[in-house]
Amino acid sequence: MTGEILNIKGIPMIFKKKSPEAVSSTSLESEIDLSFVPSMNFNDSCFEILQAYIDAVPSMLLVLDSNQMISFANEFLCQTLDFTKKELVGHIWYERLIVSDRWYEVKEMYAKWAENSKDHSDIEITILDKHRQEHPVVLKTGCLYDRKGNISRIIVQIEQQIKQVNFASNQYAIGSTEDKYRSLVENSVDTILATDTAGIIIYISPSITTYGFTPEELIFKEVTNLFFYDDQNKIIRSLSITLSNSGQTRVQVRLKNPNGKTYWVELYAQTLLDSDGHVKGITGTIRDIADRKANLNTLEMASDMFISQARSASDAIIFSDEQGNIIFWNRGAENLFFYTVDEALGKHISMIMPQRYRHIHQGWDIVVSTGRSWVMGNTIELYGLKRDGTEFPIEISHSSWKKDGASFFSVNIRDITQRVLNEKEMREAKDKYKMIFEKSPLGIIHFDSHGVITQCNKSFVDIVGVEEASIIGNIIGFDLLGTDANEEIKKCVTVVISGKPDNFSGSSFSFMGTRDTPIRASFVPVITEDEAIAGGICIVEDITESKKAREALIHAKNVAEEASRTKSEFLSNVTHELRTPLNSIMGFSDLLQESVEEKLKENERKYLNNIIGSSKDLLDVINNILDVSNIEAGKTNLEFEEISLPDLIQDVKTEMYVFASKKSIEMQIEVDPQVGLIKADRNKLQQILLNLVNNAIKFGKEQGFVKIRVKQMPDMLHIEVIDNGIGISAEDKQRLFKPFAQLDSSSTRKYKGNGIGLFIAKHFVELHGGSIWVESEIGKGSIFTFSISLKL
Numbered sequence: 001m002t003g004e005i006l007n008i009k010g011i012p013m014i015f016k017k018k019s020p021e022a023v024s025s026t027s028l029e030s031e032i033d034l035s036f037v038p039s040m041n042f043n044d045s046c047f048e049i050l051q052a053y054i055d056a057v058p059s060m061l062l063v064l065d066s067n068q069m070i071s072f073a074n075e076f077l078c079q080t081l082d083f084t085k086k087e088l089v090g091h092i093w094y095e096r097l098i099v100s101d102r103w104y105e106v107k108e109m110y111a112k113w114a115e116n117s118k119d120h121s122d123i124e125i126t127i128l129d130k131h132r133q134e135h136p137v138v139l140k141t142g143c144l145y146d147r148k149g150n151i152s153r154i155i156v157q158i159e160q161q162i163k164q165v166n167f168a169s170n171q172y173a174i175g176s177t178e179d180k181y182r183s184l185v186e187n188s189v190d191t192i193l194a195t196d197t198a199g200i201i202i203y204i205s206p207s208i209t210t211y212g213f214t215p216e217e218l219i220f221k222e223v224t225n226l227f228f229y230d231d232q233n234k235i236i237r238s239l240s241i242t243l244s245n246s247g248q249t250r251v252q253v254r255l256k257n258p259n260g261k262t263y264w265v266e267l268y269a270q271t272l273l274d275s276d277g278h279v280k281g282i283t284g285t286i287r288d289i290a291d292r293k294a295n296l297n298t299l300e301m302a303s304d305m306f307i308s309q310a311r312s313a314s315d316a317i318i319f320s321d322e323q324g325n326i327i328f329w330n331r332g333a334e335n336l337f338f339y340t341v342d343e344a345l346g347k348h349i350s351m352i353m354p355q356r357y358r359h360i361h362q363g364w365d366i367v368v369s370t371g372r373s374w375v376m377g378n379t380i381e382l383y384g385l386k387r388d389g390t391e392f393p394i395e396i397s398h399s400s401w402k403k404d405g406a407s408f409f410s411v412n413i414r415d416i417t418q419r420v421l422n423e424k425e426m427r428e429a430k431d432k433y434k435m436i437f438e439k440s441p442l443g444i445i446h447f448d449s450h451g452v453i454t455q456c457n458k459s460f461v462d463i464v465g466v467e468e469a470s471i472i473g474n475i476i477g478f479d480l481l482g483t484d485a486n487e488e489i490k491k492c493v494t495v496v497i498s499g500k501p502d503n504f505s506g507s508s509f510s511f512m513g514t515r516d517t518p519i520r521a522s523f524v525p526v527i528t529e530d531e532a533i534a535g536g537i538c539i540v541e542d543i544t545e546s547k548k549a550r551e552a553l554i555h556a557k558n559v560a561e562e563a564s565r566t567k568s569e570f571l572s573n574v575t576h577e578l579r580t581p582l583n584s585i586m587g588f589s590d591l592l593q594e595s596v597e598e599k600l601k602e603n604e605r606k607y608l609n610n611i612i613g614s615s616k617d618l619l620d621v622i623n624n625i626l627d628v629s630n631i632e633a634g635k636t637n638l639e640f641e642e643i644s645l646p647d648l649i650q651d652v653k654t655e656m657y658v659f660a661s662k663k664s665i666e667m668q669i670e671v672d673p674q675v676g677l678i679k680a681d682r683n684k685l686q687q688i689l690l691n692l693v694n695n696a697i698k699f700g701k702e703q704g705f706v707k708i709r710v711k712q713m714p715d716m717l718h719i720e721v722i723d724n725g726i727g728i729s730a731e732d733k734q735r736l737f738k739p740f741a742q743l744d745s746s747s748t749r750k751y752k753g754n755g756i757g758l759f760i761a762k763h764f765v766e767l768h769g770g771s772i773w774v775e776s777e778i779g780k781g782s783i784f785t786f787s788i789s790l791k792l
Helices: 046-056 075-081 093-097 100-115 177-186 206-211 229-245 290-312 331-337 355-361 364-370 417-439 458-464 468-474 487-497 544-599 602-632 645-661 682-698 757-767
Strands: 003-008 011-016 060-064 070-073 123-128 134-145 151-160 191-196 201-204 248-256 262-273 279-288 316-321 326-329 379-385 391-403 406-415 443-447 453-456 502-506 519-527 533-542 641-644 666-671 677-680 705-713 716-723 772-777 781-789
Touching: 060 075, 093 100, 093 123, 100 123, 100 151, 191 206, 229 248, 229 262, 229 279, 262 290, 316 331, 331 379, 331 406, 391 417, 443 458, 458 533, 487 502, 487 519, 487 533, 544 602, 602 757, 641 645, 641 682, 645 666, 645 682, 645 705, 677 682, 682 705, 682 716, 682 757, 682 781, 757 772, 757 781
Parallel strands: 666 705
Antiparallel strands: 003 011, 060 070, 060 151, 123 134, 134 151, 191 201, 191 279, 248 262, 262 279, 316 326, 316 406, 379 391, 391 406, 443 453, 443 533, 502 519, 519 533, 641 677, 705 716, 716 781, 772 781
16 A cells, blocks of 8 residues: 655654555645645545644645635634635635736636646745735645546645745744644544554544543553443454554444543544554544434434334335335335235335336336436326236326445335226216206306306307307306396396305396397306305296296186186075075974974875985085185184083084994093193084094994094194094095095995085194094094194
8 A cells, every 4th residue: 555654743644545646745845744635535534534634734725626616724724814714615716815817827727736636836826815915825736536536626735925924813833844733633623543553542632631531641551441341342343454454444432431421432543654664553533423423313213203104104105126126015005005015025016017017117227227217206197906906096106215326216106096086077077067068958157256257058149149150249258247237137146256146037138139038047156175256157047938838827827716716606606595495494394393293194204304304414515515615715714712622522422423323333432631621613623523423433334433532732632533444445545635525436325425524624624723634444444633733
């Protein structure tokens, strides 16, 4: 190994260099020897040590990059010229330090330095301090090299041309090179030490006091005693390698001070050679890395957090090496592709791709070598392949990184099946709406949040009577809030823009065209996902035909009502005319029965009873017809009074007793004890019960029963008439309660009746705030139930 020798208080130090030409030193009489500077590899971390050395040198030093920009200025230069480092670093050096009339000369000089590392002759020049004061100096230069041996930096030493001239801040006038190197070492923040080949300390810099030691107490002690017991073997192994290989080593260990406190430090060691190149020992640097360790711990914690989150993420996160083999497979990937971690690790990532996408991995070596691909850094949509062969849509994003020269890749995969379905449904919904919009027989317009029409369909054009050539202007772009619009239309549009629906009927769109068409319009707002009003939609119906139909219906209704009134008047007149002679017949029949019944023969007595019974039946029919007439004419009123419902039911039983006894039917009464006085129309309530009980007896079985049961309900009374007669079919139930409807309407029907009793009963029940219904089954009898309100 070749090298340059420096002497710091008699201790030789060796610095490796790339080639014999890598050293460009000034004369031996120079105030500071730069021979060690260019021998450093610029990309190695030893540049940090070099930087510390340069900062402690009592001479003005600059490091320039390839663009002649200052990348480092030492403390001595800043103090001497009254600059801060921030005012120099990042600026073109000659613009800061050289008078402008010599810029061209300096730029040419730098070009020669960069082209020929051997041609580094001294240059006398004038430089400027911060206050633009001129100072004569001599420039000396050296080079720093990158790993390939190319010049990457130029280091410039600025020396005073006149030794006696003291710059404003010069506090370091040191006469000899040896003294300057001593100052460099002793003022370094890092601790510099040297040992013999046995590891005995022969020199250690004053900065060791930072750790609680004094240099004197450590001289001639074993270097391992400085460090924590568990780390001493690492120190011995590192120094042994350094001595045996005549090279350099770096190790991170814990230094322990006299009080037992530990510090994380980095020991950088290299062989110490004499002037003949023989190994004399080791020289090393101890640097405090507590901050670095803390940052590293934080980084490791962040890394652990990322890995933990990646493992449990719902999205699939997969890492692969540069061959595409899977090296990380999280829980989301397990759930998405149905492969376990053990099954996926080591497999090629193309296993989760359908065959048609596997060409993406063709030429992967080019991606690895260049780090460039159209998929990198982009989010794309493809299809994934599950373990069971199912393909499904995915969203995938790629990224890559390098470690120790190897390339690695990560993919984040999300199942977008639901999103794709939603998008499909949205497209289908748009297509359906478009079809409805275009094909609808209803007119449809869209208007924006300012009331301006933006879209209309053909049906609307036809309704308002605008020619196709005039649609734009007459419809599209028309301001519904403008002065030409109808006031009622303006009101509807204003309401919709405020976020509420509205309706309109009339012919007010005639202002757009030539046709005065009767319409019915519905206005609704269009509200976005973020609840903003984006305008509105108006759906317009041409009601010309429906208006005609409505007018026809109204006319038909009027005609029907007139006919109904005529019928009611006719029935009223007829019943009146029939009742007058009927009353005479009934009166004289009763008189005849009372006066001569005992003198009549059996046949004559029978005939007289038939006349009286038929007259009463006919009177009932006339009264029922009159009730129907009054109901249809709306002339039926209730006359409320307080009545005892149990007494009323007993009267009904008494009245119907003879009729029931003819069929041996037992009359039963069951009244809730809570029922007493109620408010109702006695006559109409009695008529309801008589009609229902009469039907129950009429259609009841011989030797059967008819029961009247009353139940007290909240605010209502339920009254049931129960029989065990012939029953009613489900089909016949639909015909009940209609006027003149009989279940047996044939000419040979068995049961008498006119079919209006239940109709009248239903109407009287409804007048009492109730309702009536029936439950029945053929052969098992019927239960007619009606309710009346107790709040009348």
